[in-house]
Amino acid sequence: MVRIGILGAGGRMGRALIAASASHEDLSIAALVDRPGTLVGGWLPPGAPPLGDDASAAARLCDVLIDFTAPTALAGNLAAAAEGGCAIVIGTTGLEPSHHAAIDEAAAGLAVLQSANTSLGVNLLAILVEQACSRLGDSWDVEIVELHHRQKADAPSGTALMLGQAAARGRGVDLEASAVRGRDGIIGPRSRGAIGLASLRGGTAAGDHLVLLAGDGERIELGHRAESRDIFANGALAAATWLAKQPAGRYTMRDMLGL
Ligand code: NAD
Numbered sequence: 001m002v003r004i005g006i007l008g009a010g011g012r013m014g015r016a017l018i019a020a021s022a023s024h025e026d027l028s029i030a031a032l033v034d035r036p037g038t039l040v041g042g043w044l045p046p047g048a049p050p051l052g053d054d055a056s057a058a059a060r061l062c063d064v065l066i067d068f069t070a071p072t073a074l075a076g077n078l079a080a081a082a083e084g085g086c087a088i089v090i091g092t093t094g095l096e097p098s099h100h101a102a103i104d105e106a107a108a109g110l111a112v113l114q115s116a117n118t119s120l121g122v123n124l125l126a127i128l129v130e131q132a133c134s135r136l137g138d139s140w141d142v143e144i145v146e147l148h149h150r151q152k153a154d155a156p157s158g159t160a161l162m163l164g165q166a167a168a169r170g171r172g173v174d175l176e177a178s179a180v181r182g183r184d185g186i187i188g189p190r191s192r193g194a195i196g197l198a199s200l201r202g203g204t205a206a207g208d209h210l211v212l213l214a215g216d217g218e219r220i221e222l223g224h225r226a227e228s229r230d231i232f233a234n235g236a237l238a239a240a241t242w243l244a245k246q247p248a249g250r251y252t253m254r255d256m257l258g259l
Helices: 012-021 055-061 071-084 097-106 120-135 158-171 230-243 253-257
Strands: 002-007 027-033 064-067 087-090 111-114 141-148 179-181 195-201 208-214 219-225 249-251
Touching (some): 002 055, 012 230, 027 055, 055 064, 064 230, 071 087, 071 097, 097 111, 111 253, 120 208, 120 219, 120 230, 120 253, 141 158, 158 195, 158 208, 230 253
Parallel strands (some): 002 027, 064 087, 087 111, 179 195
Antiparallel strands (some): 141 208, 208 219
């Protein structure tokens, strides 16, 4: 039985993880953590541990931490996992290069799986995008459009960036050098080879992504729609069970899914 600790337990994803855990018989929830001031847990299911605010104390009770919080919490969560000697699944998005450097450093001593999207469907979509872009030349324009709920903190979404990375890998180019993030204020034609990213925010959408490959006289549309957060929660819980058996290192959902 793998003992997990959920960081960000009171949030949208935290609650989805708690609910989904009931159907994962190979794990148990040993600790729930959120920020001080958000610790009223009357909504918790019977038998759940109480909400705490100390990730280090949680890590000592767990085999794997699952982090769906905010980028500002990442350093503390990595330190807690290292102190407690447990693995960590990172689902938080909006990560900057400095966060990725911290993850690389931590992964020298512990098993870390970081993914901006823990669903099977999006990870498969990323492979399809990479393959399509490796076969289509840069006369095919790549545009990535995403829609998320009105509360989402970061734009473009981590998933849109992940799909952009897949497109860039397929083309053998660097995403940062090719990305055009929104076109407001740009006057003039599209530059050849650009990978466009556009974000929409509204309502309660859990996450829609469309990768548009637009050629001369034809278009390919590859997309994914999340109908609920259960797909992210189930993927993250399966990742936690898998990660508990892995040696130190940095992993992705692709490693876990064997894609
Ligand atoms: P949310 O705002 O509903 O929940 C975040 C929770 O984290 C809140 O309860 C907040 O109090 C808590 N938190 C913030 N800082 C904290 C800290 N320092 N210590 C402890 N708790 C802290 O957000 P959400 O919709 O649940 O999303 C959380 C993150 O997961 C976001 O970055 C989001 O983009 C990402 N996300 C990833 C995936 C994926 O598949 N990887 C899917 C959905 C959302």
